[in-house]
Amino acid sequence: MDLFEYQGKQYFARFGIPVSPGDVTESVDGAVKIAESIGYPVVVKAQVQVGGRGKAGGIKLATNVGEVRLHAGNILGMDIKGHVVKRVWIERASDIAEEYYASFTLDRAAKQHLLMLSAQGGVDIEEVAAKDPEAIVKLHINPIEGLSAARAREAAKEANIPAAALDGVAEILVKLYECFTKGDCDLAEINPLILKPTGEVHALDAKVSLDGNASFRHPEWDEYEATVELDDREKLAREKNLQYIGLEGSVGIIANGAGLAMSTLDVVNQVGGTAANFLDIGGGANAELMTSALEVINSDKNVRSIFINIFGGITRGEEVAKGVVEAVKRVDLRAPIVIRLDGTNAEEGRRILADAGIPASKLISKPTMLEAARAAVELAK
């Protein structure tokens, strides 16, 4: 789960990482109120989860109440690369002497934590990595040893952070690492991490991605969950506890298993079609699950055919077939189904489908993934 900047900053603050005083609001009046209480100058920042906010006009400096009104009014409702701005974050503007970059992630290849630190912050770190890889210090951290203040300071030194900022940077690194580990982040990134002319170091931006698997020990994440932006299809899928991701195509996909679902998208693409979604109904494929899945797919106006791709392992073919027949009876489908049923007792399953009396205009059975994909793509044309 990716956090908005304001949530990331609030999360940082929990771990003692210094951020600019500020608050979030959904209205112009709210923006004015916040600005008046923290004092001018302030920065009005669009809260969207997409890069390039500044260039799009989503970040503005305001030195008085009139400017806050003007900028907040312009930014709220603005469309930035398809993301509509619902909230703005108002914070006290900072004087900047230098800008750095710091992040913690998990290096899956090394199976260790990875610190990336650079004295060249405030720009796209991928660009720095491409142009000047030497400018980024990479430090692997054993998850059971952790990061000491001394090692953090050494890393900062190695990254050519100036002497005046070393202690401040090291202190923030240790806190950011704690936020990353205890806070169960997939990513905890500060870009830019700034040095003020007065000598303090603090986080001017926050990019935090949380590991959903750890939500059981973070009741405080509920408020972040509430702001996750989903389209109507995704909302319905979430209510029904389905692993669903909405896409733009015209072939609705239902498969059992994440790998098979991904593979189904690939095969549809390979034969010239486009998938409307990713949907994994997991190992079992009973009537309840199948009904929920078909309801979600049916709510997607772009869907012109539905490809059900099931491989029976422990769940036998005949059980899957019965589930599909029952679900087709329950849901008034707008698009025809092409089903590929394979694996344990697949033949019996196919016979059940054939004998169910569902007209071929509603349901076609194909023996292989490729044939089924071709039929589904043809129907979606």
Add this chain to the structure above:
Amino acid sequence: MAIFVNQHTKVLVQGLTGGQGRFHGLRNRAYGTQVVAGVTPGKAGQDVEGIPVFDSVADAVAATGANASFIAVPPKAAPAAILEAARAGIEFVVCITEGVPAQDEARTFATLQRDYPGTRLLGPNCPGIISPGKCNIGITAGEIAQPPSASGPNVGIVSRSGTLTYQALYELKQQGIGVSTCVGIGGDPVPGTSFVDCLAQFQADPETHAIIMIGEIGGSAEEEAAEFITKHVTKPMSAYIAGVTAPAGKKMGHAGAIVSGGKGTAQGKMDALRAAGVRVGLNPTEAGSLMAEIVRSLK
């Protein structure tokens, strides 16, 4: 021969009295696996259809000589269960638990590495392992796996995805091709056993003559495998990578299956494997038929 587990493997099930543990533990026993014990704290003295239950892994090992563990406990309890098995001297731990936090996985793996180098972990969030005809630990449907033939050639399977693993097993069975061992390493960010670990074992296993590898988007495990194959694997291979069309930044079911910052794409992985001499299919069926061709050429 087979890799990691065989007919001599004695399995205990941590969480045997729970829904998943009971269901799969009994299925594994019905397949012919030596399921010798269950472990649930506070339930010592009970049994599950004749399988004795113990309070701790150490007690179960002392009483039954178990050397492998099948962990089917909730995500909160999984890291402690893995370390308990390691402490009791279990050599091979299969953890099917889905939803273990990545930070816990990283710490658990680092602890195993430092304190229990004799223990190998498969998973978490994996379908398990089957050496057809000998031992099945986990959720694989044993009947879709063709046992290896004495004369060969037999195929080893290693996969990051559950259902695609079944698909591979099934297609080989349709063609009458035997499988030495099929390992599902799981799709989580820190898998205990990687592609490279399995490839090394298959390369050394005289009963394995060819290898199928099934990968997916995210991470760099397939690229590392390709590097290893170039240097160390002489047995012929076919492969399939799921997620060619997956959009960047979206997790496709597994925590690990995500293309981020342009890294971990299917195309990059396929290119790396092709460069390592692996025949790459564009869908699972194609990877299966490529393997059938390889097997025919070995006969």
